[in-house]
Amino acid sequence: MPDSPKTPSTEKPLRILIGADTFAPEINGAAIFAARLAAGLVERGHDVHIVAPAPTRRYGTWTETLEGQEMTVHRLKSWRWYPHPWLRFALPWQIEKNSARILDEVKPDVVHFQSHIIIGRGLSNQAEKRGIRIVGTNHFMPENLLEHTLLPAFVVPTAIRMAWRAAARSFSRAATVTTPTRKAADFLEHYTKLENVLAISCGVDAHHYTPDFTPRTGNLIVFVGRITSEKQLDKLIRAFAQLDPALDAKLELVGGGEQEGSLKALASQLGVRDRVTFTGYAEEDYLRHALTRATVFAMPSIAELQSIATMEAMASGLPIVAANAMALPHLVHDGENGFLFEPGNVEEFAARLTDVLTMPEDELQKFKRESLKIVAAHDIQRTLTTFEAIYRGEPIPAIDIEIPAAKPAE
Template sequence: MKILIASDLHWPTINGVASFSRNLAQGLAAKGHEVVVIAPSQTGRGYEEYDKNHVVKRTMALPFPFYQNFRISVTPQREVKKIIEDFDPDVIHIQSMLGIGRAALMTGKKHNIPVVATNHAMPENLIENMRLLAPFARPINYILKNYGARFHSNADYLTSPTQSAINLYKDDMKDVSIPVEAVSNGIDLSRFSPGEVSSELRKKYGLPSEKTPIITYLGRLDSEKHLPVMLHAARRVFDEVDGHVLIVGHGNEAEYLKELSKQLGIEKKVTFAGRVSDEDVTKLQKVGSVFCMPSPAELQCIACLEAMASGSPIVVVKAGAVHELCDEGKNGFVCETDNDADMAEKIVAILKDKKLQESMSKRSIEIAKTHDIQHTLARFEAIYQQLIDQYGA
């Protein structure tokens, strides 16, 4: 098949959508499909590049002021139209409802090309990073959800990473007549598995020896991730057990979080690794004694799945959809949102009980195996073929 993936968030941006769109493109190309990705330029001007086994067409883009290292294509219609007409794909898969996603949807409909849409969006994420708009959060969320429902109803098939993600929009999507299905983002299990971490890696990132338990987080350091809750929880944890925190990623709150760790008196027990290579992500996911996700705005959480595949128990919040990854008491715990005391209690329960930690590690690996990206790729291949057959009938 000739498959075009359109995404307003794509590698090298650190973001779940960006990770998924790249993993999807690489996975489909590895299976023999011809894949082209349309994504925002990282320099401003449009250009073309190769990412291992597929082509990425970059459209003109401007810096987006509310997210670090995020660029947005404001008016990409002409570029997107030309790319699609030149490539002539069998199917289009859009990952967003912003400029590129919208232009790809419109062009696909005009040229009678089937369009699959995956909804990764939670309007609350955007609003939390635009604090001047906070007083208007409720009406803005309503408008964005309403727009999302109308936008996605123009596609031929809609997916979202989890059933909880679909349920969040059930009321808004009640008038959408197209098929709607939960399809996991999936992860590459060949990259993530339990194992020892070298002393060189620990030294590189200033991590303690394997005798000291490590609480890990990997992702953007932006306000909707609620990382201050995790740091406050860590301070409580260190009152009861020895430990260390590893935070991997970058974002608008990086400096604030470093300052907060100083204010809490735990700066010597917190490592801010910043942005790291894909190779080091794989290695660092192995060091965690427990992976923590304080964000209430996850529609799945690829980083959490990677940690689970690497053998980490998890502590996640009830809100959003990330709790679907937790088999309560078996591979981790679900805690109350924005409750650092509850989060700390759950983390301590894991760190104090070696047998529990080991059994949770095994269960995390079992659950992660059900999210093998090969299953995801196979399901999308089937959806694509179904739509292609319908259009050709």
Template sequence: MRVLITGTTYYPAHNGQAIFTTHLAEGLARRGHRVTVAVPALSDLAGESVRNGVTVHFLRAVSLGRWHPDASVPLFAHGALQAIVATTRPEIVHVHDHYPLSRLATRLARRAGVCVVGSNHFVPDNLKPYLPGSRRLGGAYERLLWRWMLDLYNRLDVALAPSATAAEILRVAGLRIPVHAVSCGVDVHRFRPLDGAGRGAWRRRYGLDETRALVLYVGRLDGEKGIDVLMRAVHLLREKRLTLGIVGKGAARMALERLAQELELGDRVKFLGFVPDDDLPALLDSADLFAMPSSAELLSIATLEAMACGKPVLAARARALPELVSDGDNGRLFRPGDAADAARCLKALIDAPERWPQMGAESRRRALGHSLEEMLNRHERIYQSMLKDVPPD
């Protein structure tokens, strides 16, 4: 099949959409499909490149990084994208958001009679913190943002959501087209339990105490992620020998660093910044527990990666996280936004190290059901069903 993928971000960006679209595009190319990607350029270095069998067009764009770290607006993209569509003659156009480039791709696909599928990684919570007056106008913003998204997605043929929770959210919000829950997938071969021999070395490399329980968070440092709740939970567990390692970068870092000072967390919290992809599996393996306190996850690739590494998970009982974490089986779930409940659940995990291997094995078992191979199988079946105009299996 000839597939054109559009969205806001792609490799080398490091966020959920970029990771997923890169896995999807390169996986389809490995299976013999002709895959083209068109995204706004991360900088002024627009152009075309080929990576792992995928032709990637980085279109000239203006970065809105001061407003949102991953936001950009393509400039004069109509002619460039029209030429890409004419040259590649896609059978499937797969958009990954409802922003300008994906809207343009949808219009061009419709004119050419091409099937369009849309993956949704969005809820209004993702954008509200960046909008002026969001606390006062939160409800109005939410309705406006949903209307903006649904205006495009209700004109597509099929929608995909990364979890059953995400699919139901779309239906309730007003999506009228068929929607299928398809996991974003995780590379279970790269993210896997290691023999543990190098754990001490990896902790030393990142300045982490080898004698304490290590709880790791990986993701953007943004308000919606609830990292402040996790830090307050650590503050409440002053008697426990633990370190919270925070991996990632984002707009909230300075505020979180100030909070760490206010709570007098000292070396009980470590801001590790951006960690290279090559280091991440081993760093995850060096941890004892993983934490995802976000209340806005439609799946959470970071949590799946930790689970694939065999880690028990502390997670907020919110959105799709309970689809990944079963309370008492492979981790603990706490009330979102409740630092005291998070502390209670974290204490229960720390106090039972003898259960970590069993919980970690259950995490690994669950992650295997989200393998990249299964994700690619589902996408191929859905694409084929669209071309044949029959429901997918």
């Protein structure tokens, strides 16, 4: 059985070094996963060190409190990637030297890198030279990053191939390679020619979220996440505009990002601006309350390797309407806890939202409880136990392997 959240492992604690090219205070799936993984490991009694870009000009080593746990963070000198609205990268020409220095200071039992781009490349290369066990997790899709470059369109396919070759070099150094879902694992194996990539859920602590089973008194659609083009939020606003006005539905977008201005303009153009709320970057308490208040969670993105936000919505007992793309069908079992729609099909998106908003109360309650049942397989304690076994080179408990994916929508 997995250890309880407050019970340290009875085995000797590990010294774990986690490398992340994107990390708190940045808000995205990879950064959130790395912080929650680190905090959970600290809570279990392990000595956790983080290597990540400095979010400001100040860099060095100090203690930070993340997800309620203190850990040592090695912040590397970084530069803003100016085509992107907030992303900062550690300096690539210093990464080998910095990786060697930190590894020699920390002397970790295991290095776990979260992407191959810069920090993962340096740490995996230097850890291999020192005979340190290496674990790699991929949260990366080249298309998402290259969207924020100034490369002309005809160069992008070549750049994507180069990015996957670079990923293959770094991940080939790892004793174990993981990614959040089986779909994402198959994707990584296809493009890198790696074998035996494990699907391990990012996990969610359902105890932090509050389902509401009282009869609904309104129709609130909520999205939580970054307000960026990859999330396809223009499709959500267009679908919302097609809903029957008699439903008196409202839409709330919880998060910030560079698309906020253009989406507000779109909502105004479509005549629904007075019923669409843009919260900007929100505190965790507000996010959780928004999920509790909602009737349905909408996720139109076509590039989710897992979607922590969708799992949080499920832990809040929400039915989900999501694009039938990438990993979302792993979470959304069509007709059971929500509905899938053809990516980009605004009319079908609106129809599936309508299905939830007009659903009889007893059927809605079934969908809500099914979301809770499905997300239980993604409990973060299972994720922590799985990674502890991987770090030690032990067999992975069968209960921690991801459940089979649901069949896609017809």
